[in-house]
Amino acid sequence: MKTWLAVLFCLLLGVQAAWAAAENRLSFDELYSGGGALGLRFSDKVLSSEGTRISIRGFMAPPLKADADFFVLTREPVALCPFCQSDSDWPDNILVVYLSEKQRFVQNNTVIEVEGDLEVGSWTDEHTGFVSQLRLRNATFHTL
Amino acid sequence: MKATVMMPLCLGMALLTAQAQAAPTIYPVDTARFLGTAKFDFKVEFDRELKESDMDVRINGKSVEDVFGAKPEFIRNEEGKGSAILLRNVSLKPGKYAVTARDGKEESVAKWDVYGTPEKAKAKNVILLIADGLSMGHRTGARLLSKGVTNGMYNGYLSMDTLPYTGMLGTCSVDSIAADSANTASAYMTGHKSSVNAIGVYADRTKDPFDDPRQETIAELLRRKTKKSIGIVSDAEIEDATPAAVVSHTRKRSEKAAIVGMFADIRPEVLIGGGSAYFLPRTVPGSKRKDEKDYVEDFRKAGYTLATTRTELLNVMEKTPDRLLGLFHTGNLDGSLDRKQLKKGTVSKFPDQPDLTDSMNAALKVLSKNPEGFFLMLEAGLVDKYSHPLDWERAIYDTIMFDKVVAQAQAFCDANPDTLLIVTGDHTHALSIIGTVDDNLPGELMRDKVGIYAAAGYPNYKDADGDGYPDSVNVSKRLAAFIGNYPDHYETYRPKLEGPFVPAVKDENGHYIANAAYKDVPGAQFVPGNLPRTESTGVHAIDDLVVGARGPNADQIHGFMNSTEVFRIMAEAMALGH
Numbered sequence: 001m002k003t004w005l006a007v008l009f010c011l012l013l014g015v016q017a018a019w020a021a022a023e024n025r026l027s028f029d030e031l032y033s034g035g036g037a038l039g040l041r042f043s044d045k046v047l048s049s050e051g052t053r054i055s056i057r058g059f060m061a062p063p064l065k066a067d068a069d070f071f072v073l074t075r076e077p078v079a080l081c082p083f084c085q086s087d088s089d090w091p092d093n094i095l096v097v098y099l100s101e102k103q104r105f106v107q108n109n110t111v112i113e114v115e116g117d118l119e120v121g122s123w124t125d126e127h128t129g130f131v132s133q134l135r136l137r138n139a140t141f142h143t144l
Numbered sequence: 145m146k147a148t149v150m151m152p153l154c155l156g157m158a159l160l161t162a163q164a165q166a167a168p169t170i171y172p173v174d175t176a177r178f179l180g181t182a183k184f185d186f187k188v189e190f191d192r193e194l195k196e197s198d199m200d201v202r203i204n205g206k207s208v209e210d211v212f213g214a215k216p217e218f219i220r221n222e223e224g225k226g227s228a229i230l231l232r233n234v235s236l237k238p239g240k241y242a243v244t245a246r247d248g249k250e251e252s253v254a255k256w257d258v259y260g261t262p263e264k265a266k267a268k269n270v271i272l273l274i275a276d277g278l279s280m281g282h283r284t285g286a287r288l289l290s291k292g293v294t295n296g297m298y299n300g301y302l303s304m305d306t307l308p309y310t311g312m313l314g315t316c317s318v319d320s321i322a323a324d325s326a327n328t329a330s331a332y333m334t335g336h337k338s339s340v341n342a343i344g345v346y347a348d349r350t351k352d353p354f355d356d357p358r359q360e361t362i363a364e365l366l367r368r369k370t371k372k373s374i375g376i377v378s379d380a381e382i383e384d385a386t387p388a389a390v391v392s393h394t395r396k397r398s399e400k401a402a403i404v405g406m407f408a409d410i411r412p413e414v415l416i417g418g419g420s421a422y423f424l425p426r427t428v429p430g431s432k433r434k435d436e437k438d439y440v441e442d443f444r445k446a447g448y449t450l451a452t453t454r455t456e457l458l459n460v461m462e463k464t465p466d467r468l469l470g471l472f473h474t475g476n477l478d479g480s481l482d483r484k485q486l487k488k489g490t491v492s493k494f495p496d497q498p499d500l501t502d503s504m505n506a507a508l509k510v511l512s513k514n515p516e517g518f519f520l521m522l523e524a525g526l527v528d529k530y531s532h533p534l535d536w537e538r539a540i541y542d543t544i545m546f547d548k549v550v551a552q553a554q555a556f557c558d559a560n561p562d563t564l565l566i567v568t569g570d571h572t573h574a575l576s577i578i579g580t581v582d583d584n585l586p587g588e589l590m591r592d593k594v595g596i597y598a599a600a601g602y603p604n605y606k607d608a609d610g611d612g613y614p615d616s617v618n619v620s621k622r623l624a625a626f627i628g629n630y631p632d633h634y635e636t637y638r639p640k641l642e643g644p645f646v647p648a649v650k651d652e653n654g655h656y657i658a659n660a661a662y663k664d665v666p667g668a669q670f671v672p673g674n675l676p677r678t679e680s681t682g683v684h685a686i687d688d689l690v691v692g693a694r695g696p697n698a699d700q701i702h703g704f705m706n707s708t709e710v711f712r713i714m715a716e717a718m719a720l721g722h
Binding site: 039041076078105122129 | 381398400418420421424426427428429430431432433434440452453471472473474475493494643646649650651652654657659660661
């Protein structure tokens with residue numbers, strides 16, 4: 001009887017862990033909890049998820065190359081390509097995604113789900129000089 | 145045999161063609177008409193490496209050294225593109241000048257018309273109001289929505305309609321008949337034409353965006369020659385092209401972090417806008433700088449009072465500060481339709497943004513403290529930002545807001561008649577109003593509900609609260625307005641209530657395709673683009689601009705003028721040529 005209860009307990013724990021993994025999802029609206037012209041504030045959810053694996057849905061901004069291991073994820077499709085046009089600029093709530101391996105560019109019209117290790121804080125990409133506040137490392141993505 | 149003879153001949157001819165000489169390039173360019181005593185950089189580029197003795201450059205027959213009193217720097221080979229001479233920070237007395245540059249084979253001539261100004265200023269203050277992209281369609285739309293029409297007669301005029309002097313401006317660039325907000329604003333602020341994306345410089349051949357031959361800006365002239373205050377106000381990013389042009393020199397308008405440094409060099413008494421992202425060190429979330437420089441702190445140390453919300457602005461204005469820095473958004477502020485009615489765009493993140501009329505009020509108060517007078521440039525930047533993505537309702541709401549600023553300026557002129565006021569745009573958009581869209585008309589497709597000629601009748605916007613804006617933009621019988629150039633998009637015949645329109649997005653081939661987010665809007669109709677597929681939005685029109693003015697020297701605004709004349713008229717009003 002005791003063994004049976006222990007098995008049930010473990011099973012329940014397992015289910016809970018699976019739920020937790022599914023729940024570790026962020027949305028663009030949850031990245032910042034406010035702030036203003038003098039700077040934005042990371043949300044508690046972002047700060048408590050730092051270093052963990054999370055998933056988030058968004059749109060892939062047009063990358064520099066079709067096959068890239070680095071792209072910018074945005075809340076809405078970006079019409080302008082700030083990499084290509086000198087007078088356009090990024091929205092301020094972007095997320096930079098570093099893929100674990102190169103994946104093909106996905107149409108900017110399509111929602112994608114990205115999973116990766118969340119990194120928080122200012123960081124400058126050594127190859128491009130691109131400065132980001134939030135990143136996903138070892139990431140993969142798929143279309144929905 | 146023949147073939148073997150022909151081949152070297154062809155090769156020789158090809159080589160000859162490849163080595164064909166290009167005539168030297170002279171900066172300032174031929175046809176330049178600019179202010180005597182204003183500084184500029186003189187440069188001549190040759191298309192191959194020369195010995196210094198091989199080149200002969202003369203100004204009205206004299207050597208460069210004789211004319212400017214200094215020997216130009218000789219650059220033996222500029223980035224492998226040839227030799228050049230460069231002499232920075234020179235100026236000329238008024239007169240006609242012919243510059244000849246010879247390299248032993250080719251010759252170029254540039255003719256300059258250098259003008260002066262009277263010794264005595266006619267105006268104490270100059271206010272230049274620019275609605276970025278302001279076109280006839282925006283003005284007409286603003287009048288229709290704000291004032292209305294009865295039996296063919298408008299129920300009222302816009303404030304900008306009542307300016308006594310009116311003219312048309314041509315906005316072409318050095319490199320193109322088309323223009324962007326960088327070189328158009330630069331023409332107003334320096335009196336020189338420039339090239340697309342360039343501010344306060346002639347775009348030369350080098351890669352460095354900061355080494356191009358400079359044209360002195362009105363802010364630099366004011367600092368050098370007067371004790372007047374300077375105000376720069378926008379609802380776009382303050383580093384965006386129009387406000388940047390008051391102080392900046394760069395080939396690339398996108399060098400926004402550097403442009404903040406140029407504001408710091410001039411220290412305008414009033415600096416109000418968005419774009420705080422470029423004032424914050426990179427470690428702060430929301431920053432777009434790539435260094436640790438904290439320009440908010442830098443301006444504070446220089447004695448600026450800071451406001452970051454509308455409430456803060458109203459508070460600090462209770463005791464008018466001497467220097468005011470207003471930064472209300474990390475990017476562009478939201479327009480009046482989103483701030484006042486729809487609460488979309490970024491209003492939820494930045495819920496307490498000032499209206500441009502609040503900023504104008506604050507600017508006039510701070511600047512008026514100076515008994516020597518002031519120069520104020522205010523830009524309604526979002527008229528253009530909304531016209532690009534074909535969101536004409538938002539653009540027209542902001543034109544109404546701009547007109548309220550014009551009314552404030554006119555009231556200031558009433559009380560201070562020694563003020564020159566100039567009101568214009570900086571380039572146009574191809575926006576036209578052609579009738580109404582009536583949801584109650586029969587028809588399977590939305591295009592069948594477009595009322596034209598007699599069927600257009602009158603729209604049913606209401607302004608019950610009398611604030612000058614329709615109480616709702618989404619009425620059943622609304623304006624039918626179209627922008628004449630566009631990427632692929634879905635035409636919905638309706639205002640975009642969920643946020644500013646994003647007509648097209650980029651595909652994997654680098655082409656912009658219609659944004660599918662609007663595909664399922666009832667009645668949406670696919671419209672194939674008429675611009676290159678690399679274009680994401682509508683583009684600027686080359687159509688003339690309307691300019692209106694009042695006050696001292698305003699009578700010089702009439703007929704058609706090149707846009708650089710706006711600078712001349714302002715410089716003359718303030719006697720900057722002395």
